[in-house]
Amino acid sequence: MIATVEAPNSGYRFMPGVSQYSCGIAALPGFTIERVRFADPVPLKAGFERIAEILKRAGRPLAAFGACELRSPAPFTEDGFKAFNESYIQTLIGWGVMKDGVNPVARSNVCPKLDPPGEPSFHAFCYAVPASRAPLSFVIAGSGESVEGKANYRDHIVRAGDTSPAGMLEKAKWVLDEMERRMSAFGGAWRQTTAVQLYTVQDICSILEGELGRRGVLRNGLTWHFNRPPVEGLDYEMDCRCVYSERVMV
Template sequence: MAIFFFDQSDFLGNRIMSALHMIENRPGNYKILPGGAAYCSGIIPDEGFEVVRVQLQSWLPLEEAYRFIEAHLERIGRPAQAFCGIEMRVPAPLTFNDWSTFNLPYFEQLRKWELMFGDYSGVCRSNIALALYPPAKTSVCTFSYTVPAVSKGQTFLLSGQADIGANGKPIADGDTSPAAMRQRTRYTIDTVGDTLNKLGFAWKDATQIALFHVHDIPDLWEPALLGAVGTPIRGGVLVYRARPPIAGGEVELEARAIRQELVVATD
């Protein structure tokens, strides 16, 4: 079992971890790089499997989405443990106290699906607070799972990385000046790059990058920021007017490698 050495804290601000190993999710056919109780850092499918990402044509409130995901996996003959990623949209950023309360029913659902490994989540996750047309309640827009691979090539998922430091505090807290926004963005780029490295990948292996921010980020495409990721920029970057889920955060970054992406009706 591979060993990775790193420091990482989840948004609960209650744990700094080091020297963690990849967790085997044998029923779900993927390996997990631990990150915390609310989300893992990333996942890699087992040999002969790949990640499928499903966009919901109409978003579902979180509780309804759980039932939809369970039924979808059952319909395609995959176990609940194959579920490996969830992307949520929240009405507004949460305080740390609200974040703790928000996560309790989520933890309960993961335990039901046998996707909590001790204190660690086995699922990648992002929670985004849209600045334009946010949902009235927390909703799921996308989820991912593993299936037997249909072609060669590696896929992977990472959780979204916000501009929240290992101490649980936002980078450049309270500051949205041009210099602070560059600092926040640089932090997310470096942290995602570090996670890719721990999984055995590099930016060049990503097929999709997404960036979430509201305030302007000067020189965003220059080599000091997004230009540093290299050739994936040729495929473009999905940019959203949105914030991370924790109040005080201003930038979030996602990266993944996907070969199959579906759009599924929910009604």
């Protein structure tokens, strides 16, 4: 099993990833992961403030913040994405959540093609709360069809620029393998997921049954967001979770 790390005073462990986000989190024994979705996107600064308030009302420390789902106006350039990430992590550093360059917070950041927000915003977030005898709960960060942690994305994109059925199949296989690798770090698998989200504006109908269905991804349905991944050149992204308590806040 891939090694995971306990995030101090958080209630969860994480699979290390890159500086802007971890590959995923799972609740520690005696805890469970809860998810809050905002009815409308909340701009980043105001979103962090609301999250801090929600954690305080729940009696949880800022360190319990474990995952988030962001929405951005349009895919970033490589340099634009780096600049955004440098800005984003400043709050995590200020909260004491991110230390020594290690970020435990999982993340997805995608771009709605229809009715996008005017600026990067929070769509949802997850945090750990005490819960005796709770079943395994986890959140897997979003991944597009490129290797993360390299100097850039463009030189590592699977079938770059190819949105044919064959191209999308290869992209999907790469991302599905990565989702399975991340889940395995927590002893998880598709059969345990309570939600799977797919982000693309390309036609993926040809791979739904043959690839996603064959792997068991569709066991509890699939939420297809008509969104683009966050970096120019990427066409396919997914994330997934096993979370038993979810609510929507206005």
